[in-house]
Amino acid sequence: MATDQPQKLLKAQTLKGFRDYMPELMAPRQAMIRLIEATFERHGFQPLQTPALEYLETLAGKYGEEGDKLLYRFQDHGERHVALRYDLTVPLARVVAEHRNEIQLPFRRYQVAPVWRADKPQRGRFREFFQCDADIVGVNSAMADAETLITGLSVLQALGIEGAVLHLNHRDILFGTLERAGVSEKAQQIACIRAIDKLDKVPAEVVQAEIEREAGVDAATATKLIGHFTRDLDGQELLSELKLLGGVVGAAVDRVVEVRKLVEAAGFVGRIKYDPTIARGLDYYTGIIYETRLTDPRVKGIGAVMSGGRYDGLIxxxxxxxxxAVGISLGLDRLLAAMQELDLVQKDAHAVQVYVTVASEALQANAIELAHLLRLGGMRVELDLAGGKLGKQLERANKRGVSLAAIVMQEDVDIGKVRIRQLATGKQQRVALQRIVKVARSALRLQSHA
Amino acid sequence: MATDQPQKLLKAQTLKGFRDYMPELMAPRQAMIRLIEATFERHGFQPLQTPALEYLETLAGKYGEEGDKLLYRFQDHGERHVALRYDLTVPLARVVAEHRNEIQLPFRRYQVAPVWRADKPQRGRFREFFQCDADIVGVNSAMADAETLITGLSVLQALGIEGAVLHLNHRDILFGTLERAGVSEKAQQIACIRAIDKLDKVPAEVVQAEIEREAGVDAATATKLIGHFTRDLDGQELLSELKLLGGVVGAAVDRVVEVRKLVEAAGFVGRIKYDPTIARGLDYYTGIIYETRLTDPRVKGIGAVMSGGRYDGLIxxxxxxxxxAVGISLGLDRLLAAMQELDLVQKDAHAVQVYVTVASEALQANAIELAHLLRLGGMRVELDLAGGKLGKQLERANKRGVSLAAIVMQEDVDIGKVRIRQLATGKQQRVALQRIVKVARSALRLQSHA
Known part of the structure; x- marks a missing residue:
């Protein structure tokens, strides 16, 4: 860096569509990630980590035409065609096939990681976002389906989010319905499903037009389909009606009913319902599919915070x-937005607890020693580095929102003591150095430290 | 996905130079990350997260010519020139400038995240690797330098790594030494420093040749330089000699001595020493620079597990x-390799603790209910999904290395009980459902659950 040549300033800017998570946002976000990971682990899932980059061939063609266009792709230094991962599911399928010999089925893995999509940036939608996925590989059963759903609902519960409802459907019911309406070619069906998936976001006319245009379905059939998917019928009535169709549709209805029963057995009664309009945009689903909506009016606009389904053909x-395989995917940033709205964010999860101030430069080594002691005692400690008068330093501590200050002064050091000050009340006491951890922890109302 | 058309199988392969972290490796790695983050937080650092992608302009030219070549760069969908981050330091500098108004100085932030370098893959060297950085922005003082070093040494201590020694130098001492040898142009000096940085990895002749070739220094001067940097002198003697030079070199010696004193005040006596050969390859350093070496003979070959320095010109x-600004960077994978070698890895940090088995399909809802109860009780629980006879299921639990099984049988369910089995001994007992959490936790020797 040619520091002795004057240089034009570089513009400090985040890449368009991307964002920084500053500590105020990152600290509660990190607390959330910890809770999500712990909940995944309590449900028997193990951590896996895959690279950000994959061979393009691994990812291309798995997310439909629209998805393909959103892949960040380029050639690496060895002229390999590569792409940044678009989700965590396709890399998992690649991992299972590649490491088949090391893996014992059923294989439960979770991954919390960023994915990249060159989507049009919108309010709350970024080109880099974090997914929290938990998948069970190797079993096709209602139990496996239910386990993933219970895991997801337990995460929402652990985060303190109430009133989440899981909207459940089954791809075979969708395919069967399309078939019955006369749409029998796979490519047409997929195009219809992708259009129907948008029913909760855009007007029915737009969806109908997309069905006609993208699936090549005639207007009469498209009208019939829209009619079917917007019928105001109770989920239970619909299921009974569908059950009569028998065959794969009947079996799919049985699966939906069984999964619901098992999810309710974990205590989530009324938190899962059949919804015929759930379609999911991704191509690879083959069984149950679902989205989770928040019912609290304050966060109704936030969209699906958890979604996923069964994908038995991908691997x-x-x-x-x-x-x-079957899995769930939680959208970290949507969840965080919901939690902010619902005032559930743990603001001080990672905040500094004790601020160490230094009366004079000669006492720096003492201050470092004290800070080290408090840190070994399990507290989050900031040592004042900006210096100046004690009052100034305490003011800084206050501004940082720290509640406790430890003050290092010569007259105390001389007799092996240190001063502890409650910043809110100004109350302070002198404490012997060997008692400082205990006193500080009790002032912070922390449990005793092992 | 055209599941009804037969398709050629895709090759399941990780991109060249990249790797998957399977659960056996990822679980201890995750435990390490938690410990590192907690230690950073105890030292007053707050989490920050920056995007994987930056404008190319932000990164280019900051890592020297060699670094520039290793940047993964491409054009995004808007034809912007972008690159994957090469380290966490330059993005931090960009963040500080961009968010200057939101940031209160001194600003302590940490970030644990992957970086990408298109380096030649070697044993243990990958193109995606994780850095754990902690930096203090806004102060140039021995206290700030010492705080970052103490943080790093505390991380190693928390991980159980003993005998780490911090090799400390100062860029002004290097520049002064070069100046005195007659190398006075900045670009030449940087080229020399980059060559000298390799003294611990390649023979002195190779370094000398690079000095002559890359810095355009004559052979006699190069010989003199090599002689100086390979002198077998005690660090303290060298410092006393350098101190006599006065000026910026003298001031740098004072800083090194002061930093060492403060680090030792935190109890790390003998864990920090002056080393004239530490040069650091990156261009942006301006003050103290250091690398940390492990002294245990079992891990001597593993290289620097922590390094960094002061970079007052970068922002x-x-x-x-x-x-x-000043910072440390820990290499997560080198640390993990060292910990594996030293047998310090926590293998069961995230392992399943209770395996729930189901005697018959009719009991699935009961099994789910039980699993949910145990999970709410804070245990990591896997529910058997592969089915079959109880013996088979218990065998599976054994194979997974789980120590405790909970067995759901009709005869127990009928009287509100469940069977708990220690898999190592085969000892089992029937427990009332309302006591199961307490009994299981005590069998696992877990503390009582709040």
Whole structure:
């Protein structure tokens, strides 16, 4: 860096569509991630981590045409075609096939990591965002389906979010319904599903137009489909009606009913319901699919905070062995937005607890020693580095929102003591150095430290 | 996904130079990250997160010519020139300049995140690796320097790594030494420093050749320099000799001595020493620089596990305000490799604790209910999904290394009980459902749950 040549200033700017998480936002976000990971682990999921970059071939063609366009792709230094991951599901499928010999099925893994999509940036929508996924690989059963849903609902519960409702559907019901309406080609069906998926976001006319345009379905059929998917019928009535169709649709209805029963067995009664309009935009789903909506009016606009489904064919793109899988994906930033709105954010989860001030430069080594002692005692401690008069330093501590200050002064040091000050009340006491951890922890109302 | 058309299998492969962290490796790695983050927080650092992608202009030219070549760069969908971050320091400088109004100085932030370098892959060297950085922005003082070093040494201590020694130097001592040898142009000096940085990795002749070639220094001067940097002198003797030079070199010697004193005040006596050969390859350092080496013979080959220094000019590339900064960077994977070698890895930090088995399909809802109870009780629980006879299920639990099984059988369910089995001994007992959490926790020797 040519520091002795004057240089034009670089513009300090975050890349368009991206953002920094400053500590005020990152601290509660990190507390959330910890809670999510701990909940995943309590449900038997183990951490896995895959690279940000994959061979383009691994990702391309898995997310539909629209998804393909949103892939960040380029050639690396060895002229390999590569892309940044678009979700955590396709890399998991690649991992299962690649490491098949090391993996014992059923395999439960979770991953909390960023994904990248070159989407049009909007309020609250960024090109880099974090997904929290938990998947069960190797079993196709209602129990496996239910376990992932229970895990997701437990995460929401652990975060303190109440009134989340899981809207459940099954791809075979969708396919069966389309079939019955006369849409029988797979590509047409997928195009219809992708359009129907938008029913909760855009007007029915727009969806109908997309069905006609993208799936090549005639207007009469499209009208019939829209009619079917916007019928105002109770989920239970619909299921009974669908059950009569028998075959794969009947079996899918049984699965939906069984999954609901098992999820309710974990105490989530009334938190899961059949919803015929859930379609999911991604191509790879083959069984249950779902989205989770928040019912609290303060956060109704926030969209699905958790979604996913069963994808029994995806791993089969990489290996001849048929390996079924099911999973959930939580949107970290939507969840954080909801929690902010609902005032559930733990603001001080990572905040500094004790601020160490230094009366004079000669006491710096003493202050460092004291800070070290408090830190070994398990507290989060900031040592004043900006200096100046004690009053100034205490003011700084106050501004940082720290509640306790430890003051290092010569007259106390001489007799092996240190001063502790409650910043809110100004109350202070002198404490022997060997008692400082105990006194500070009790002032902070922390449990005793092992 | 055209599941009804037969398709050629895709090759399941990790991108060259990248790797997956399977659960066996990821679980202890995650435990390490938690410990590192907690230690950073105890030292007053707050979490920050920056995007993986930055404008190319932000990163280019900050890492020297060699670094520039290793940047993953491409054009995004808006034809912006972008690059994956190469380290966490330059993005931090960009953040400080961009968010200057929101930031209160001194600003302590930490970040644990992957960086990408298109380096030649070698054993243990990958193109994606994690850095754990803690930096103090806004103060140039021995206290700030010492605080970062103490933080780093405390991390190593928290991880259980003993015998780490911090090798400390100062860029002004290097510049002064070069100046005295007649190398006075900045670009030449930087080239020399980059060559000298390799003295611990390649033979002295190779370094000398690089000095002559890259810095354009004559052979006699290069010989003199190599002689100086390979002198077998005690650090203290060298410092006394350098101190006599006065000026910036003298001041740098004072800083090194002061920093060492303060680090020792935190109890790290003998864990920090002056080392004239520490040079650091990166261009942006302006003050203290250091690398940390492990002395245990089992891990001597592992290289520097922590390094960094002061970079008072870097933020100034983005803003007119002069903002000094100092930081440490821990190499997560080198640390993990060292911990594996030293047998310090916590293998069961995230392992499943209770395996719930189900005697018959009719009992699935009961099993789910039980699993949910145990999970709410804070335990990591896996519910058997593969089914089959109880013996088979218990065998599976054993294979997973779980120590405790909870067995759901009709005869127990009928009287509100459940069976708990110690898998190592085969000892089992019937427990009332309302006592199960307490009994299981005590069998696992967990503390009582709030």
């Amino acid at each position: 089969g793109l990489f290996t001849k062995e048929a390996i079924p | 100034g590339l983005f803003t007119k305000e002069a903002i000094p």
